Amino acid sequence: MTVPTDRQCVADQLKIGSELLYLTRQDVERLALTRxxxxxxxxxxxxxxxxxxxxMPxxxxxxxxxxxxxxxxxxxxxGPGIVGMKWIECYPDNPQRFDLPQTTGLLxxxxxxxxxxxxxxxxxxxTAMRTPAVTVLAAAALHPDATTxxxxxxxVQGIEHVRYAAVALPRLKNVxxxxxxxxxxxALIAMLQPELDLRIILGESPEAVTKSAEVLSSATVILRDPLAVVKDEWVTAGQTILPCDLNTFWDPRTARRADKYIVDSIEEHQLFASMGYFPDGLPEVAAETGEVLAGVxxxxxxxxxxxxxxxxxxxxCDIAVGHAIMHRALGRGVGVRLPL
Ligand SMILES: NC(=O)c1ccc[n+]([C@@H]2O[C@H](COP(=O)([O-])OP(=O)(O)OC[C@H]3O[C@@H](n4cnc5c(N)ncnc54)[C@H](O)[C@@H]3O)[C@@H](O)[C@H]2O)c1
Incomplete structure (x- = not known):
């Protein structure tokens, strides 16, 4: 699927300037963009x-x-002429306190x-879809032959990460x-094991998982002070580590001694560091994820x-995916038109 670019397609379906298309989560899901x-x-x-x-500030x-x-x-x-903004919230206690998701938002x-x-x-x-997509695109570029x-x-993120890893890492055998x-x-294992042609194994401990897998990712919580759950001593040569939760989960020493510390956006990471998220300082950055994928x-x-x-x-990433969702919705007559 390529990013749709034709403004006329939108203008044919929507009275630009006097109405907008509103899509609920259910609308977005039923448009069924594939992984x-x-x-x-x-x-x-x-x-x-x-x-x-x-x-992108x-x-x-x-x-x-x-x-x-x-x-x-x-x-x-x-390039494709897309402009927009995501307004997203993250409330880690929502699942326990309100039976609501940790992450909600609008684009x-x-x-x-x-x-x-x-x-x-x-x-x-x-967000649940594009985040694991970034992780596994990077995993496929950095560690294409991974079997673990x-x-x-x-x-939410962990489940989709496993699904996406199964798509993007063709040799994957054990998760x-x-x-x-x-x-x-x-629950993840019960849900995904029947649908995926690989073994999903319940990790005994963070140490056991770290020592079993070539490629590792984390989507837990984002906190200013690192939890340092995975000790640097457990990380060995050749591993690829792809955190979605900043530096929270990992011993900060690992990122500092890594041969390459790559980030999706240097500016974003610097901003988080300025807000106190990297109390030991931001490690030296070798490249941005997009630069690796672009071959730069x-x-x-x-x-x-x-x-x-x-x-x-x-x-x-959000606006590129959202733009494709909007085009598909307009083409299929999905969603509600609201007057501006
Ligand atoms: N990088 C990105 O683009 C991006 C996008 C969306 C979400 N996130 C982040 O990903 C994280 C997860 O988001 P989600 O929507 O999947 O949340 P979620 O609440 O659905 O899942 C988080 C899971 O992590 C588990 N967990 C918490 N602390 C843990 C620990 N110390 N060890 C092991 N497991 C632990 C929880 O029990 C829960 O099952 C959040 O921090 C969120 O901010 C990042």
């Missing part, structure tokens, strides 16, 4: 980013409580020629999963390299 679609859309957005064909945020954040994530991709898309809003949609689904994958955190809430890991900078150069690739999430 392959999302991988391709995300890859294109990362390549644009790697070639510096974007405008680092996400700004507000923090009503200590452990929560709201992020405003605007972006512009001049707004605008008409780049006139600026007027053309669509507003739930962004929880696309370890996933820390078995919530190890671990969650402090064992019920979440058990090298990824893995030696089998024994330890590579840490932190992807905190980029609005360019």
């Amino acid at each position: 392959e679609d999302i991988l391709e859309l995300t890859r294109q957005a990362l390549v644009e980013h790697g070639h510096r064909r974007y405008e 680092a996400k700004i945020g507000v923090h009503p409580y200590d452990n929560v954040f709201y992020h405003a994530m605007p972006a512009y991709l001049p 707004v898309l605008n008409d780049v020629d006139t600026g007027v809003p053309v669509a507003v949609m739930d962004s929880a689904w696309l 994958f370890g996933m820390f955190g078995c919530g 190890y999963v671990y969650d402090t809430n064992k019920a979440a890991a058990d 900078k090298p990824g893995r150069e030696r089998a024994e390299e330890i590579i840490v690739n932190s992807n905190i999430g980029m609005a360019v």
Whole structure:
């Protein structure tokens, strides 16, 4: 799937300037973009980013409580002519306290020629999809022959990470999963084992998982002070580590001694560091994820390299996926038109 570019397609379906398309989470899901679609859309957005064909200020945020954040994530991709912004919330206690997801939000898309809003949609689904897409695109670039994958955190992101890893890593045989809430890991296995042609194994401990997998990812919680659950001593030559939760889960020494520390956005990581998220300082960055995918900078150069690739999430990926969702919805008559 390529990023749709034709403004006329939108203008044919929508009275630009007097109405916008509103898509609920259910609408977004029933449009049924496949994981392959999302991988391709995300890859294109990362390549644009790697070639510096974007405008995307680092996400700004507000923090009503200590452990929560709201992020405003605007972006512009001049190539396909997409502009928009995701407004996303992360409340780690939501599942226990309110039986609500940790992450919720909305995406707004605008008409780049006139600026007027053309669509507003739930962004929880696309966030759940584009985040693992970034992780596994990077995994496939940095460690294409991996047969083992370890996933820390078995919530929304963990589940999709395992599904996406199965698509993007063709030699994958064993997936190890671990969650402090064992019920979440058990539920992941019960849900995914029947649908995936690989073995999903309940990890005994973070140490056991770290020592079993070539490629590892984490999607747990994002905290200012690292939990350092995975000790640096457990990490060995040749491993690829792909955190989605900044530096929270990993011993900060690992990122510092890694042969390459790659991030999706240097600016985003610097902003988080300025807010106190890397109390030991941001490790030296070798490349951005998009630069590796675009072939602008090298990824893995030696089998024994330890590579840490932190992807905190980029609005360019959100708007690329959201734009494709909007086009499909307009084409299929899905969603509600609201007057502006
Ligand atoms: N990088 C990105 O682009 C991006 C995008 C979305 C979410 N996230 C982050 O990913 C994380 C997970 O999001 P989610 O929507 O899957 O949340 P979720 O609540 O659905 O799942 C999180 C899981 O992690 C588990 N967990 C918490 N602490 C743990 C620990 N110390 N060890 C092992 N497991 C632990 C929880 O029990 C839960 O099952 C959050 O921190 C979120 O901010 C990152």
